[in-house]
Amino acid sequence: xxxxxxxxxxxxxxxxxxEEKMMKMVRYAYNNVPMYKKKFKEENITPDDINSLKDVxxxxxxxxxxxxxHYPYGILAVPREDVVRFHxxxxxxxxxxxxxxxxxxxxxxxxxxxxxxSAAGADPGxxxxxxxxxxLFTGGLGFHQGAETLGASVLPTSTGNTKxxxxxxxxxxxxxxxxxxxxxxxxxxxxxxxxxxxxxxxNLDVGMFGAEPWSEEARESIEESMGLRAHDVYGMSELxxxxxxxxxxxxxGLHIWSDEFLVETIxxxxxxxxxxxxxxxxxxxMLSREAMPLLRYRxxxxxxxxxxxxxxxxxxxxxxxxxxxxxxxxxxGGVNVFPSQVEAALLETEGxxxxxxxxxxxxVLDKLSIRVEVDKEYYGSDEYDEEDLLExxxxxxxxxxxxxxxxxxxxPGELPRTVGKAKxxxxxxxxx
Numbered sequence: 001x002x003x004x005x006x007x008x009x010x011x012x013x014x015x016x017x018x019e020e021k022m023m024k025m026v027r028y029a030y031n032n033v034p035m036y037k038k039k040f041k042e043e044n045i046t047p048d049d050i051n052s053l054k055d056v057x058x059x060x061x062x063x064x065x066x067x068x069x070h071y072p073y074g075i076l077a078v079p080r081e082d083v084v085r086f087h088x089x090x091x092x093x094x095x096x097x098x099x100x101x102x103x104x105x106x107x108x109x110x111x112x113x114x115x116x117x118s119a120a121g122a123d124p125g126x127x128x129x130x131x132x133x134x135x136l137f138t139g140g141l142g143f144h145q146g147a148e149t150l151g152a153s154v155l156p157t158s159t160g161n162t163k164x165x166x167x168x169x170x171x172x173x174x175x176x177x178x179x180x181x182x183x184x185x186x187x188x189x190x191x192x193x194x195x196x197x198x199x200x201x202x203n204l205d206v207g208m209f210g211a212e213p214w215s216e217e218a219r220e221s222i223e224e225s226m227g228l229r230a231h232d233v234y235g236m237s238e239l240x241x242x243x244x245x246x247x248x249x250x251x252x253g254l255h256i257w258s259d260e261f262l263v264e265t266i267x268x269x270x271x272x273x274x275x276x277x278x279x280x281x282x283x284x285x286m287l288s289r290e291a292m293p294l295l296r297y298r299x300x301x302x303x304x305x306x307x308x309x310x311x312x313x314x315x316x317x318x319x320x321x322x323x324x325x326x327x328x329x330x331x332x333g334g335v336n337v338f339p340s341q342v343e344a345a346l347l348e349t350e351g352x353x354x355x356x357x358x359x360x361x362x363x364v365l366d367k368l369s370i371r372v373e374v375d376k377e378y379y380g381s382d383e384y385d386e387e388d389l390l391e392x393x394x395x396x397x398x399x400x401x402x403x404x405x406x407x408x409x410x411x412p413g414e415l416p417r418t419v420g421k422a423k424x425x426x427x428x429x430x431x432x
Contacts, residue, residue, distance in 0.1 A: 002114035002149050006259055011307075011315045017259045019053050021287035026050045026059065029293040032077035035070060036060075036295065056262065056285065057273050062297045067097040067238065075292050076100055083291050087237050088136045099138075099237050100291040106145070108288060112243035112257055113146020119248050119255060119314070120231040122176050122206050124151030129168060131179035131187075132211070133159045138241025139211055143178040146243060152176065159183070166191045173203035181214040181222060181230070185354045186417050188225040204228040210235065210242055213322055213340045217347030219251075221354055234319055238297055239284055245319050250311050253318025260287050263317060264296070265305055279304045282319070302338075330358070330427065332366045335403045339424050342370060345400040349393045351378040355415045361428040368405040370397070376412040 009017070027047040029036040039060040040046060049058055066075070073080055083100040101109065122128070128147040134140035140158055147154045155172060157165055165187060168174065177184060184207060191198050198204070204226055210233035222230045234254050235242035244261055245254035256263050265280035266273055274280045282299045304320040330337040339358060346352045353373040361367045372393070378384055386409060393407050416423075 002111040002118075004115070004118060006257070007115055007119055007255075007314055007316070009259060009315060011309070014258050014315060015053065018262050018287065021259075022053065022056065022262055022285060023047075023050065025285070025287055025289075025293055026295065029077065029295055033075055033293065035066060035075055036293075053262070056264065056296070059285070059296050061271065061283070062294050064097055064238070064298075064300075067099075068095040071095050072098045073100075077293055078102060078291050086136075087138045087141075087241065089237055096136075097238060099240075101240075102290040105240070105289055105291050108260065109142065109240040109243060110145045110149040112240065112260060113142055114149040115257060116233060116243055116246035117146055117150045117152065117176070117206075117208070119246050119312075120206050120208060121229065121249055122147075122150060122152060122208075126150075126152040126175045126206075127155065127172055128152045128176040128178060129155045129157055129165070129172070129174040131157050131159060131165060131177065131183060138235070138237045142235070142241040142243060143208065147176070147178075162187065162190050163194065166194055166196060169198075169202050169204070170196060175203055176206045176208065177204055177226070177228065178208040180211045181209040181218055182212060184209055184222050184226065184230070185218070188222070198225060199227040202227065207231060208233050208246075213338075213343075215340055215344045215347060216321075217344060218354060221347070232321065234322065236299060238294060239286060239299075240289070244284070248310060248312040248314060252310065253306055253320045255310065255314050255316040255318055256305070258316045261285070262287060263305055263319075265303070266298075268300075268302070276307050277304060282322075330360055330368075330425065332360060332368045332403060335401065337368065337401055337403065341400050342397065343424075345396040346370070346372055346393065349389070349396050351375050351384075351389045352393060353412060355417075356424065357415055358425045359428065360426070366429070368401075368403060369408065370405055371408045371410055371415065373410045373412050373415055379412055 030040055030047050043060050045058055082102050084103050085101045086098055088096040088098045130143050132139035132143050144154055144156055155168055188198055205228055207228045207230040209230055219230045231247040232254055233242050234245040245256040247254050262285040264273055264283040266283050268281040282301045282303055284297050286294045301322045303322045306318045306320055309315050342358055346356055353375045356370060356372040359369040390407055397405050
């Protein structure tokens with residue numbers, strides 16, 4: 001049974017546990033992972049130099065390339081025979097990153113995911129339809145085992161076969177949907193095409209959505225169309241998988257389970273630790289992982305972390321929504337552009353649909369183009385005015401991005417749909 005009480009620890013108890021666990025983890029990683037012993041030696045420090053949470057900045061960073069360079073077993077802190085499961089990234093940008101789990105790690109991860117379900121309002125006995133992909137990707141199995149640990153019933157539908165997904169939402173009266181936010185939007189759209197009214201025919205109450213950035217406007221659209229409360233979930237395979245943080249019913253930031261993860265924000269350019277409340281790159285230290293401990297892992301995710309107690313009563317710090325990644329940020333004509341900013345500007349434009357694609361190209365100068373579908377109801381109405389819609393979209397984009405962009409309006413359904421993460425950016429400059 002998962003540790004439900006851990007959700008409600010006060011700030012002093014959290015800090016006490018963090019300090020105790022961090023000291024042990026630093027020594028454990030140093031003694032069992034040659035890479036960390038080498039990193040410490042290069043910085044001319046030992047675990048004896050880490051005496052409190054205030055010393056965390058002395059610990060060298062870990063980055064994704066460290067995992068790739070030691071592929072597949074080089075960062076294991078236990079004998080390979082003690083690893084009960086491996087997961088890995090797709091490796092589309094090079095050597096895959098591999099993560100291993102001991103039996104204790106699996107129990108910890110399942111507990112964290114059960115906490116996430118519980119904090120979002122799911123209960124034992126709920127029916128969870130898990131539309132995340134199963135396999136080397138951590139999403140499917142992470143959400144699956146967390147739901148079972150909670151005591152819920154799981155429909156392991158995985159990705160794809162959308163017509164079957166819709167049928168099961170109706171027939172099983174699923175109460176919790178776990179998927180990417182873009183797939184939730186697609187399910188809503190497809191359900192209506194197949195003659196279902198999600199608000200009348202489905203019994204959804206909670207949505208567990210992650211694996212890609214999404215905006216408040218996208219949340220509102222999902223909630224209104226599917227009749228559920230949409231919760232953002234944060235995680236990554238290097239940090240077990242999903243289950244690092246979750247939104248409570250207040251939907252005011254994602255609570256990091258800080259008895260298991262020590263979080264910092266740093267300046268992504270300099271590595272300098274930032275004061276509490278300043279936006280920066282998230283850095284995590286895992287506090288009890290056996291198979292593959294990670295010290296000060298740089299996530300590349302950009303966000304602000306708030307430390308005050310939430311109105312829900314939880315004192316675990318909150319990620320105030322990830323606004324983008326330092327490695328997927330586009331630099332267009334010298335201006336920083338995040339896809340989430342484009343999405344927010346478009347969804348603030350009445351008459352614009354949820355599906356869009358950013359095209360970045362270069363002639364003499366960088367050029368930003370945005371292809372976006374018109375909302376289906378607006379497109380088919382007598383009020384549809386293409387010129388007016390284009391003008392309003394340009395104004396909202398200019399206000400947020402402070403850069404000129406071309407907008408192409410498309411008919412509803414013209415952009416390709418996806419059952420996984422939506423491909424929202426095409427950078428043609430990479431092909432030059």
